[in-house]
């Protein structure tokens with residue numbers, strides 16, 4: 380299974396090739412629909428062959444271009460019910476920081492919410508538990524991994540590659556892969572254990588390059 384990385388602003392989105400088309404994980408920052416189209420064309424991917432968009436969580440940098448990308452693909456969106464409501468309301472949520480840098484950015488972000496307003500989307504598929512991706516031709520599953528947000532989801536492929544949204548981050552300035560923002564900080568480590576138990580070996584974060592799961596150590 381090929382994993383194509385399409386970076387939309389500061390956010391990596393992933394387009395995974397299945398047996399009968401593709402599935403996509405996350406939809407990037409605001410106003411990145413043209414960048415999306417340019418990048419998928421360069422990769423030789425027809426957006427109409429994307430059969431499902433999985434949203435790891437409803438932060439503006441993961442759903443900013445969702446409405447337009449969903450239109451181009453003409454496919455359903457899968458998201459946790461808690462996040463689905465935020466997405467449908469078009470609510471800009473700024474999470475609390477977990478360290479000094481995160482707290483400064485969070486405070487600044489709260490004052491600039493108007494800049495992050497996105498087009499609301501009604502998701503067709505709400506997923507609270509596990510979701511098997513085999514019907515979409517992909518050997519893997521979606522699992523709930525709360526911590527960064529209450530309704531965060533991760534995609535774990537059978538071959539050990541895992542797209543985790545913001546459950547782990549890999550910005551160049553970070554010393555660890557612990558997310559710099561989290562609504563439920565105490566849940567992050569539990570969800571790290573969960574993805575390890577689910578067979579994750581290589582982590583594909585939404586921010587920064589991929590890294591081995593062994594980096595996810597409780598401090």
Ligand SMILES: [Zn+2]
Pocket residue numbers: 436438527545
């Ligand atoms: Zn986030």
Ligand SMILES: [Zn+2]
Pocket residue numbers: 390438440441545585586
């Ligand atoms: Zn993010």
